[in-house]
Amino acid sequence: MKTATVAYSKLIWRFGCLAASAFLITGLTGCNDKAAGERAITQDTIIADGSSTVFPITKEAARRYMQKNDNADIRTSFSGTTAGFLLFCKGKSDISNASRAMSAAETADCKSNNIEYLALPLAMDSIAIVVNPKNKWADSVSVMELNKLWRPSAEANVKTWKDIRDDWPDQAITLYGRGKNSGTYDYFTQEIVGQARSSRHDYTASEDEEFLANSIADDVNAIGFFGIGAYHRHWNELKLLPLRNASNEAIYPSLATVKDGSYTPLTRPLYLYINMASLSSKKQLKPFLQDYYQRLPSWIHFTGYMPLDDAQYQRTLNKLN
Known part of the structure; x- marks a missing residue:
């Protein structure tokens, strides 16, 4: 039984690896960066930074959304969760990808800078x-x-x-x-x-x-x-x-x-942290997040990450609505 379990697990990984390699290559090589880079950053540009673990997921969600919405401009990059929170709590990003929950010190930093946010669970890693x-x-x-x-x-x-x-x-x-x-x-x-x-x-x-x-x-x-x-x-x-x-x-x-x-x-769980002021002021941010969470369960398994249950995603969508 143990041998069979290991063999089955390896088969799952092999499928996941092949799929993830093909699926994420666009996100990691930045195939849509050239098009985004040709645009000037405006007040409606959505900036996502933070965790390099979460980066490929948000990058893929942004790619899919921008394919359907020509006017959307979503810039994704990574600096690490800790560095990303430093930027986020200074108001320099709209989405902070995170591979851990925000610490008490980081929460205080956001509060001191009047940054209100939503913490949204994303997936398991x-x-x-x-x-x-x-x-x-x-x-x-x-x-x-x-x-x-x-x-x-x-x-x-x-x-x-x-x-x-x-x-x-x-x-x-x-x-x-x-x-x-x-x-x-x-x-x-x-x-x-x-x-x-x-x-x-x-x-x-x-x-x-x-x-x-x-x-x-x-x-x-x-x-x-x-x-x-x-x-x-x-x-x-x-x-x-x-x-x-x-x-x-x-x-x-x-x-x-x-x-x-x-x-x-x-x-461990993965998260998105969303700047509440950006959610109100950037007209594409809310529909992007709605699209992200609605469609994520259908493709996240290709990345090797574990989806949350449907009820958790529905709670997040209810918050956004």
Whole structure:
């Protein structure tokens, strides 16, 4: 049964990866950026920034909306959830893509700048642990081993694969992960290290998931973490490691394991934060968001992310209405 489950999960990922690669290539290469870039930014231009994990989803929603609405101008970019909230709370973006909830300090920052907002749940995500496909020794990793590797004291003590597990080779390990402007970094460190924004510093950090994926694909001793969507876009260049749970079962991130909560603790919600003043003043923002949430359940599965249930999307649409 276990073998069959793993095989089924791999089949789901393979389908998801192929679909996501084709589906998201437009969003990640910015095929509609040239057309948008030819327009001057006006008071009706919608600015979306923040999480690079959520970026491809909002980018695709914007592409679909602008195909039907020639007058719409939606600019999407990413700077990381934390950096995105800094911009949002200064009134410099209309939509803040987020891979975590806004913190108390960020909420206070928005309040001090008179920025009122809606926080809208968007989807569920999992954080993927990936290695180079030429890595033949690592077939899974536990939360305890990830803690051993990423906690601050590891910088001086955990430098080889053998330092993580005795039967792994005595080869230098290289680490890649999201930077400190990222909500993925905040969530990963909270769940793995036990304290948000606390980790070793001797790793290659970036808000660009494409850079991280390509770097790991070129380094046989690499291990890294980022949202599952980035793995799906590079499934044939990376090797996905399952997490070993307390029962020593290897659990892969998949639509099924995110839904049933078994891929723990690296499953988390994704959000959109919407500037209320922009919702009133920018005539395309409300219909764009309505279109986004109405159509999202029909295509989000191609991205590798997990949709919320229909009732949650309906509640969001009721708020917007």
